[in-house]
Amino acid sequence: MRDVLVAGGGVIGLSVAWELAQQGVRVTVLERTQPGREASWAGAGMLPPGNTSRACSAEQQLRAQSHLLWPEWSAELREQTGVDNGYRVTGGLHVAFPGDLPALDLERQQWHDEQIPLTDHSAESLRVVEPALSDLLAGGFELPGQAQVRNPRHLKALLVACSQAGVRIECGSPVVQIDQYGGRFRQLRTPSGTHQADACVLAAGPWTGPLLSLIPSLADSPACRAVLGIRPVRGQIVLLNTQPLPFRRMIEYGKRYLVPRPDGRVLVGSTEEDAGFDRSTTSVAIAELIQFAGTLVPALKQAAVEQCWSGLRPVSPDTSPLLGPVPGCDGLFLAAGHGRSGLQMSPVTGVLLRQIMLGQAPCLPPELVACTEDRLPASPEGC
Numbered sequence: 001m002r003d004v005l006v007a008g009g010g011v012i013g014l015s016v017a018w019e020l021a022q023q024g025v026r027v028t029v030l031e032r033t034q035p036g037r038e039a040s041w042a043g044a045g046m047l048p049p050g051n052t053s054r055a056c057s058a059e060q061q062l063r064a065q066s067h068l069l070w071p072e073w074s075a076e077l078r079e080q081t082g083v084d085n086g087y088r089v090t091g092g093l094h095v096a097f098p099g100d101l102p103a104l105d106l107e108r109q110q111w112h113d114e115q116i117p118l119t120d121h122s123a124e125s126l127r128v129v130e131p132a133l134s135d136l137l138a139g140g141f142e143l144p145g146q147a148q149v150r151n152p153r154h155l156k157a158l159l160v161a162c163s164q165a166g167v168r169i170e171c172g173s174p175v176v177q178i179d180q181y182g183g184r185f186r187q188l189r190t191p192s193g194t195h196q197a198d199a200c201v202l203a204a205g206p207w208t209g210p211l212l213s214l215i216p217s218l219a220d221s222p223a224c225r226a227v228l229g230i231r232p233v234r235g236q237i238v239l240l241n242t243q244p245l246p247f248r249r250m251i252e253y254g255k256r257y258l259v260p261r262p263d264g265r266v267l268v269g270s271t272e273e274d275a276g277f278d279r280s281t282t283s284v285a286i287a288e289l290i291q292f293a294g295t296l297v298p299a300l301k302q303a304a305v306e307q308c309w310s311g312l313r314p315v316s317p318d319t320s321p322l323l324g325p326v327p328g329c330d331g332l333f334l335a336a337g338h339g340r341s342g343l344q345m346s347p348v349t350g351v352l353l354r355q356i357m358l359g360q361a362p363c364l365p366p367e368l369v370a371c372t373e374d375r376l377p378a379s380p381e382g383c
């Protein structure tokens with residue numbers, strides 16, 4: 001395999017491109033607009049820890065492998081490009097108010113089952129480690145191995161590394177047609193021309209389903225229906241600015257969180273909304289996020305609101321990414337559907353795709369993440 005096309009220049013497409021290019025493959029990324037401006041830019045950059053020796057499910061294995069790769073990738077990117085992606089192991093506190101303690105216990109049990117180091121906290125010890133937390137909180141636990149990265153800086157580093165490795169990135173090049181011949185991938189078409197290659201990776205986030213539907217015979221095949229089921233789930237974020245920063249660790253409360261950056265910014269996230277491909281921010285969600293921030297850390301009520309944005313998470317029908325060959329079309333591959341964990345899982349996605357495509361030993365069983373018929377949850381009775 002000498003030439004590969006990647007459709008989509010988000011963190012997933014760029015990670016795959018970088019991995020392949022470092023092995024001498026000629027890679028072209030076709031990006032509809034500008035690379036890394038969608039969910040990959042919008043995400044909070046939280047990187048939860050994993051444990052390869054206890055990981056069973058696809059999610060656990062991908063998270064665990066990526067947990068090992070993040071420090072390596074960050075150091076390598078910094079060395080090669082001079083760009084610091086902001087990767088830091090700052091730890092994460094998972095907290096609860098009195099009524100939420102049973103839910104927190106369940107959450108703690110899952111980390112415990114994977115034997116991921118954690119520290120329990122009473123209401124009092126929480127405020128010893130982070131004195132700015134609300135005194136209404138009833139307890140929590142800390143994952144000391146939880147890390148964070150600054151998405152825009154990581155994307156910048158990846159773009160520079162890709163270009164140093166010879167990857168061609170064509171901006172403003174939406175893929176509008178995929179041609180196959182005799183069950184084999186042949187070429188992609190954009191409004192400005194055709195691009196032929198030995199293989200192609202579809203890495204278009206929530207737009208991957210619409211891309212695959214450009215090949216009607218595949219779109220109708222049961223094995224590919226899970227790809228069509230990848231849907232956009234909108235997440236809104238508010239950026240606060242406060243000096244001095246009142247806390248150091250990331251703080252998670254269910255699906256809501258506060259991510260402190262060393263420069264005094266605090267990301268407050270996030271919503272989960274079915275809003276189609278609409279990337280607006282809404283007053284009701286922003287007000288709710290600001291109120292949440294002040295409830296967890298009262299000092300944030302005085303913080304300046306700097307910016308708000310939203311992004312579209314690509315969520316697959318069973319919430320795990322679809323990685324590997326597209327059934328029924330040799331030379332066509334998928335790297336999509338990472339949902340809430342696409343930043344965290346981007347290094348292992350790049351590595352695994354490179355291994356599968358170049359016939360190298362895979363770092364995890366490919367069948368766990370393959371696009372197969374059983375990736376579609378059974379329809380509810382009567383539907």
Ligand SMILES: Cc1cc2nc3c(=O)[nH]c(=O)nc-3n(C[C@H](O)[C@H](O)[C@H](O)COP(=O)(O)OP(=O)(O)OC[C@H]3O[C@@H](n4cnc5c(N)ncnc54)[C@H](O)[C@@H]3O)c2cc1C
Nearest residue numbers: 008010012032040043044046175205235311341342343344
């Ligand atoms: C609010 C929010 C918070 C998040 N927080 C975290 C977090 O803390 N940790 C974490 O790990 N993950 C997080 N995520 C999830 C993570 O951001 C995503 O899973 C990840 O960015 C998906 O990357 P992607 O490359 O698949 O998709 P995208 O970033 O959407 O990239 C897809 C690219 O494909 C391009 N494209 C689309 N159609 C075409 C076409 N026809 N031709 C060519 N190009 C095309 C698009 O323009 C886009 O650039 C968060 C997401 C959101 C929205």
